[in-house]
Amino acid sequence: MVECKDVAEMKAIAEALEGQLTATLHLESADFELARELTIILEEKAGRLLCNGFPTGVEVGAAMIHGGPFPASTDVRTTSVGTLAIDRWLRPVAYQDFPTVLLHAELQAGDQPAG
Incomplete structure (x- = not known):
């Protein structure tokens, strides 16, 4: 947790x-x-953004490797967790529990394709 003196410092x-x-x-x-x-x-910094929730407890550490057969990894060139996985998992961005008003216009409920 970081306490900021103002909005400029937070940004x-x-x-x-x-x-x-x-x-x-x-x-x-x-x-x-x-x-x-x-x-x-933040969408340039993380692959999963959450509002008022808590992510799973996975630390991105250099010593963490989790490869192997599906579902651990579907790509033998990389791992699914750890620092080596950042390039693999950085995109797309997921917006979990975000209020509709905070989503990009193309992601808001009225703009979703049918079916």
């Missing part, structure tokens, strides 16, 4: 983060405007 810290598997925003509806700004930054 600067978010910009300085290295790539991660997940990033979580804990917020209320009053925070949506700032959350939009932070989401733009």
